[in-house]
Amino acid sequence: MSYALRDHTADVAVEATGETLDSVFGAVADGMAAAMAESTPADGDRFSLAITAEGREQLLFDYLDELIYERDIRGVLPVENRATVSAPSESEGAADGGGLISQTPVTRVLDENPGSSAGDETVPRDIVPSRRSVTPGDSETYSGVPGGR
Amino acid sequence: MTTYDADGITLERVREYVWEIPREGDMRVPARVLASEELLDEISEDKTLQQLKNATHLPGVRNHAICMPDGHQGYGFPVGGVAGIDAEDGCISPGAIGYDINCGVRMMTTPLTYDDVRGREEELVDTLFANIPAGLGGGGVYEGSKADVEEILERGVEWALAEGFALPPDLDYCEDEGRRTDADPSRVSRKAKDRGRNQVGSLGSGNHFLEVQRVTDVYRDDVAREFGLEADRIVVLVHCGSRGLGHQVCTDYLREIEQTHAGMIDRLPDRELAAAPAGSQLAEDYYGAMCAAINFAWVNRQLVMHRAREVIAKLFDLDTGEMELLYDVAHNIGKKEVHEVDGEERELYVHRKGATRAFPAGRPELPAAYRDVGQPVIIPGSMGAGSYVLRGGANSMDVSFGSTAHGAGRLMSRTQAKQEFWGGDVRDDLRDHQQVYVKAESGATVAEEAPGVYKDVDEVVRVSDALGIGDRVARTFPVCNIKG
Numbered sequence: 049m050s051y052a053l054r055d056h057t058a059d060v061a062v063e064a065t066g067e068t069l070d071s072v073f074g075a076v077a078d079g080m081a082a083a084m085a086e087s088t089p090a091d092g093d094r095f096s097l098a099i100t101a102e103g104r105e106q107l108l109f110d111y112l113d114e115l116i117y118e119r120d121i122r123g124v125l126p127v128e129n130r131a132t133v134s135a136p137s138e139s140e141g142a143a144d145g146g147g148l149i150s151q152t153p154v155t156r157v158l159d160e161n162p163g164s165s166a167g168d169e170t171v172p173r174d175i176v177p178s179r180r181s182v183t184p185g186d187s188e189t190y191s192g193v194p195g196g197r
Numbered sequence: 198m199t200t201y202d203a204d205g206i207t208l209e210r211v212r213e214y215v216w217e218i219p220r221e222g223d224m225r226v227p228a229r230v231l232a233s234e235e236l237l238d239e240i241s242e243d244k245t246l247q248q249l250k251n252a253t254h255l256p257g258v259r260n261h262a263i264c265m266p267d268g269h270q271g272y273g274f275p276v277g278g279v280a281g282i283d284a285e286d287g288c289i290s291p292g293a294i295g296y297d298i299n300c301g302v303r304m305m306t307t308p309l310t311y312d313d314v315r316g317r318e319e320e321l322v323d324t325l326f327a328n329i330p331a332g333l334g335g336g337g338v339y340e341g342s343k344a345d346v347e348e349i350l351e352r353g354v355e356w357a358l359a360e361g362f363a364l365p366p367d368l369d370y371c372e373d374e375g376r377r378t379d380a381d382p383s384r385v386s387r388k389a390k391d392r393g394r395n396q397v398g399s400l401g402s403g404n405h406f407l408e409v410q411r412v413t414d415v416y417r418d419d420v421a422r423e424f425g426l427e428a429d430r431i432v433v434l435v436h437c438g439s440r441g442l443g444h445q446v447c448t449d450y451l452r453e454i455e456q457t458h459a460g461m462i463d464r465l466p467d468r469e470l471a472a473a474p475a476g477s478q479l480a481e482d483y484y485g486a487m488c489a490a491i492n493f494a495w496v497n498r499q500l501v502m503h504r505a506r507e508v509i510a511k512l513f514d515l516d517t518g519e520m521e522l523l524y525d526v527a528h529n530i531g532k533k534e535v536h537e538v539d540g541e542e543r544e545l546y547v548h549r550k551g552a553t554r555a556f557p558a559g560r561p562e563l564p565a566a567y568r569d570v571g572q573p574v575i576i577p578g579s580m581g582a583g584s585y586v587l588r589g590g591a592n593s594m595d596v597s598f599g600s601t602a603h604g605a606g607r608l609m610s611r612t613q614a615k616q617e618f619w620g621g622d623v624r625d626d627l628r629d630h631q632q633v634y635v636k637a638e639s640g641a642t643v644a645e646e647a648p649g650v651y652k653d654v655d656e657v658v659r660v661s662d663a664l665g666i667g668d669r670v671a672r673t674f675p676v677c678n679i680k681g
Contacts, residue, residue: 053612054612055610055612055613056610056611057243057269057270057606057607057610059611060610060611060612084333085333086639086640086641102456106452106455109452110452113445113448116441116444117388117391117392117441117445119333120391120392120396120441121391121392121394121395
């Protein structure tokens, strides 16, 4: 299982190879993380998610889409991804016309870029105080610091 | 007849800077490229021309599918592509609008001159960087609730004004006064809203940035005066879009179209052109969601600009009202507009992906202040090169559905740029040799965006001016740049 970042006119492409579909999926996800950050902290927590789609290509698309979603809402960068891709069981396949499921435990790592400076203390960071308005009852919490970084 | 052969695709010269790929096979209309031969050499290097040809297969496409002078390969539809597609019997294609819905640029004028800023660049760039969120992931000027996101999607910059993030004239100098009334927030998924919630007022990553610039050249004195631009004047340019929210809207609808209109997609040469037929429920839903994402992006740029305005006011002891929005332009957008097709007025979904609306003087859509001179068009350049302010040219409605270019395309891929450059060196060189101060979240981003990785924007603007679709008004050069 391996990936390489490839040239693309406007963006960056990920090429991934693996012995099995499982390892290819994991490698594509790892490549996507590599395209987003130069390096990652060594520790983190694993979490899992499940995706169902109507076909193999669509499953990969939806899987990556879900990882990006996790990144944005929880401030995590999924790395060291392991995917398990399975075809639906006979009965499910007959019932809904087919689907593929990817169960993916991924490492949760805080989305911090080690290359960024922590900020110079002399800089008036609070020149315009950030405003925060979270409706009581919202259960989600964000790891982002108000004001941006 | 003069022709240009580009690896299997032959273009016929219609007149200076206008090239046509004649209709053949399943092409519904011819394709046109607006470029000099020099630019055509660059455009023909990747799949841009094939993608442009593919776009002429979309049902209801009218007149021509058009490639702007800065066109390059995109996903399915070229970046720098414009297609006017019939809103009655055509279709709407999310891929022809782009993932970053309403990615765009705005420029704010200030009363400062370059002399006022010289010697204080480090302080300015550090303070802007500390106060304006940039980079991947979360954190914005405003961290809102679910209800806030709904309001932003519905009301656009009117929300920002009500919340104290705008001055009243800011609304006048934005397309549609900063509010797309066709927006339907109920058509935007929960996932998209979740992603938008903590990104309101943030630059993001990639080629997005905020730049303090000085005006270096003025080409049309009378128009520049109307725009408040003169040599040595300090201006602020903001380039960003709808962040994760817009990306999710595009993703959601591409997937839904794929599932609902598979038959139509099978008849297209590239599935990334996936489109919803005009009049279908999905077309209506996507249009409502896309317009809501447009509002979100306007609010995003507004909050970034307003924060910069407050920072500059404090540092230079100015009143915020002394800094005015010149104009806000979108360069990834789809809009219902009326254009002439075969001598008849038709309502079209005008898809502009990496292309900027450039309406000429006299158009009722323009704010009163610009109705006699034409719409300001802002074309950002790379860090070591200038940006341009144009005005919508007299020929734009006939030539390009009222559009012109949006910037310079990449010359070198991101991966290659990171091999060639080291962010720290690029930053030091810019400071020592060009007096440009750069501060970024990531050194890799500086390398990816190094001067030299982009094509020359001068030639793009020269061709736009010569075609009369976007006339050169002024050129600016960076002083400070912050990015993700």
